[in-house]
Amino acid sequence: MQFKNPDFLYFLLFLIIPIIIHLFQLRRFKKVPFTNVAFLKNLSIKNRKSSQLKKWLVLCTRLLLLAAIVLAFAQPFFGKVNVDTKEHLFIYLDNSLSTDTKGSKGNLLKTASQDLMENVSDKNTYSFLTNSNFYQKINGNRLKEELKKIKHTSKNTSIEDIALKITSLKNTSDNILISDFQNIDKKVFTDLKQQLSLVQILPEQKNNISVDSVFINQNTVNSFTINAIVNNQGIAKENIPIAIYNNNKLLSKQTFSVAENQKKTIAFLVEKTTSFLGRVQINSNDAYDFDNSFYFSLNANEKVQVLAIGENSDYLQRIYTNDAFNFTNTKLQNTNYNSINKQQLIILNELKSIPTSLTTSLHLFLKNGGHLIVIPNEELDINSYNSFFKNITIGKILHKKKDSLKITSINFKHPLFKNVFDKQVRNFQYPYASLSFNTKLKNENNIISFENNTSFLKQVKVFNSNFYWFSSPLNKSKSNFTNSPLIVPVFYNIAQQSLQLSQLYYTVNKRNTIEINTQLNKDAILKLKNEEHSFIPLQNTFQSKVQLITEEKPENNGFYSVIKDTEPIQTISYNIPSNESVLNFLNTKELVSKQQNITVTNSLKDSLQKITSKNKVHWLWKWFLALAIVSLLLEILILKYFKV
Numbered sequence: 001m002q003f004k005n006p007d008f009l010y011f012l013l014f015l016i017i018p019i020i021i022h023l024f025q026l027r028r029f030k031k032v033p034f035t036n037v038a039f040l041k042n043l044s045i046k047n048r049k050s051s052q053l054k055k056w057l058v059l060c061t062r063l064l065l066l067a068a069i070v071l072a073f074a075q076p077f078f079g080k081v082n083v084d085t086k087e088h089l090f091i092y093l094d095n096s097l098s099t100d101t102k103g104s105k106g107n108l109l110k111t112a113s114q115d116l117m118e119n120v121s122d123k124n125t126y127s128f129l130t131n132s133n134f135y136q137k138i139n140g141n142r143l144k145e146e147l148k149k150i151k152h153t154s155k156n157t158s159i160e161d162i163a164l165k166i167t168s169l170k171n172t173s174d175n176i177l178i179s180d181f182q183n184i185d186k187k188v189f190t191d192l193k194q195q196l197s198l199v200q201i202l203p204e205q206k207n208n209i210s211v212d213s214v215f216i217n218q219n220t221v222n223s224f225t226i227n228a229i230v231n232n233q234g235i236a237k238e239n240i241p242i243a244i245y246n247n248n249k250l251l252s253k254q255t256f257s258v259a260e261n262q263k264k265t266i267a268f269l270v271e272k273t274t275s276f277l278g279r280v281q282i283n284s285n286d287a288y289d290f291d292n293s294f295y296f297s298l299n300a301n302e303k304v305q306v307l308a309i310g311e312n313s314d315y316l317q318r319i320y321t322n323d324a325f326n327f328t329n330t331k332l333q334n335t336n337y338n339s340i341n342k343q344q345l346i347i348l349n350e351l352k353s354i355p356t357s358l359t360t361s362l363h364l365f366l367k368n369g370g371h372l373i374v375i376p377n378e379e380l381d382i383n384s385y386n387s388f389f390k391n392i393t394i395g396k397i398l399h400k401k402k403d404s405l406k407i408t409s410i411n412f413k414h415p416l417f418k419n420v421f422d423k424q425v426r427n428f429q430y431p432y433a434s435l436s437f438n439t440k441l442k443n444e445n446n447i448i449s450f451e452n453n454t455s456f457l458k459q460v461k462v463f464n465s466n467f468y469w470f471s472s473p474l475n476k477s478k479s480n481f482t483n484s485p486l487i488v489p490v491f492y493n494i495a496q497q498s499l500q501l502s503q504l505y506y507t508v509n510k511r512n513t514i515e516i517n518t519q520l521n522k523d524a525i526l527k528l529k530n531e532e533h534s535f536i537p538l539q540n541t542f543q544s545k546v547q548l549i550t551e552e553k554p555e556n557n558g559f560y561s562v563i564k565d566t567e568p569i570q571t572i573s574y575n576i577p578s579n580e581s582v583l584n585f586l587n588t589k590e591l592v593s594k595q596q597n598i599t600v601t602n603s604l605k606d607s608l609q610k611i612t613s614k615n616k617v618h619w620l621w622k623w624f625l626a627l628a629i630v631s632l633l634l635e636i637l638i639l640k641y642f643k644v
Helices: 006-025 035-074 108-119 140-149 159-169 314-319 337-342 356-367 382-391 487-498 589-594 604-614 621-641
Strands: 076-078 088-093 125-129 134-139 174-179 196-200 208-218 223-233 237-246 249-258 263-271 275-282 293-299 304-310 325-330 345-351 371-376 395-401 405-410 436-441 445-450 455-462 465-470 512-516 526-529 538-541 546-550 558-564 567-575 598-601
Touching (some): 088 108, 088 159, 108 604, 125 140, 125 159, 134 140, 208 275, 223 237, 249 263, 293 558, 293 567, 304 337, 304 487, 314 325, 314 487, 337 356, 345 487, 356 371, 371 487, 436 455, 465 487
Parallel strands (some): 088 125, 088 174, 345 371, 371 465
Antiparallel strands (some): 125 134, 223 263, 275 293, 395 436, 445 455, 455 465, 526 558, 538 546
16 A cells, blocks of 8 residues: 555654543542442442443544544555656557558558547656657647647658667556557567567458569660569459559550469550650559559660770770760870760770879779779780879789680679679680789779689779779780670679669668769759659769769659759659568467567557556545544444443
8 A cells, every 4th residue: 555645644643642631531540438338339330341441432433533534634545656656658659651551440540549549648658659750758638639640651660679769768667569560570579578568450451462663675766665563462353454654644554464462564565755754553442552553764864974095996886875875985195184074984995004194084083983994905004004003092013914814703793793694604605815914902802703713804992983904905816805795794784883873763761872964063962852842862972973862761652853953854763662562460469478578459449448457546545534434423423322
């Protein structure tokens, strides 16, 4: 038993006063001899004993009356917490897009929010976490206001992050997690020590169809095929409408059927345009609506700037075609040094020497994020090359070696060969080189090697850029590498990675790096904007490009224009992560038998009522007040009806 006002208990000391008074009233009688009343002796003793008993009973009732009144004012109660201590509850409410669906009682998020509003108490404090916000130690009224404003978001919070948040709060009396627990492995709960009440909210429908991804095949000069991969979860579906739009213009519409729990590719033949703002739309009544639209964009004006300095080489012109590259080939003496910093990739194609003026320009070019390929000349000036290597601090050329070697080893894990090979090929016809230069470069990464394990093509990180070194000349008198199938992916992918052209689409709430082929004045910035919102992403400005980094924003899917000054220069598309559409939910019942610190329920109302009941305060002051009244009545009855 606890007391709200324990100081009142000091008044119990005053109970000694009626005891003292009573003792004075019970002082001993004096004996007075009287000869003629001897026959009254027995009656006198009997009356005296009755009087003393009555006084003792009255004393007890008065002591009980006073004690009961004092205890009633002290306000005794039974409870697990002190009555003046406000209970602190932690509540996590999952407002991810997967909760934007119909449950047995309506929309999952709205139903959970309503249940919370109806069962929160103004006497408690709450720490309230969603995927987009965190409110620490707020009262019940503030929590209700936030619940009224809650919206769905594409952001997600992991169970580990929730546990860290609970740990940081330290003094929570109960921790309630309200979620569908989508794509969560039960193993994540193994190491959790916190007391958790899990309330699982699940969608009513167990079927869903979504657009998983999009890719493009080029058919002719004037057309290409857009392939939409559709993912079906649940039973087989037939005659599902699907359409493709360029911005808001309908281009094509068809229906398709898909087997149970299978994927299917739907192809659309589309005419080429200067820019294409694509949207694939499915019309299906299933678990989720947000995954029925998929956005992608093609920007025809994006081309990589490539400059080759040296003799003309046919293989470079065949690789760097006008549809994807702005390729320029110039002799050393005709090089316009002012154009160097406008390039994304420069190729030094078998120069005998590297002049000091070119060294200075290339040093600045590399520092500003440009990428460089160096192909040596069979009669190169080692001192001149080493002077350039020293200027950019990468190492040096050791010596020339005249020995015919086969090119046999490929680093299949290197980004240049990503998606190039279906498998690691070992039996193709090896190219060769009859002359090579041995080098000692810092932090080199071998891409292609000779049969003696020396490098044929290596990569070195220089400043913010990539430096590629071929150990051998590529002219046909010294090597047949230009006739090898490797020549195209090597040079093509080096150029493509020199400027990370915007992809068909990006994913929201994921780190994306996008390079925009533009030049900015000092203090100028790029913005991303759609019809409703605009924001300034993280960005790194180089001489001939701007690197954008997006992660926490944008939050919504759709088209976003890249704004320079006030003009749009490019369009980027974002989509919701595909794992938000997966109908894979944690079986919370399996946790109960293994995790003693976890309780599970499907009713938020029941969970909150159990917590309220567990921490309920049972007041006793009314009972003590009733006892005081009973004591008073007993005293009245004793005084009135107890005859002595």
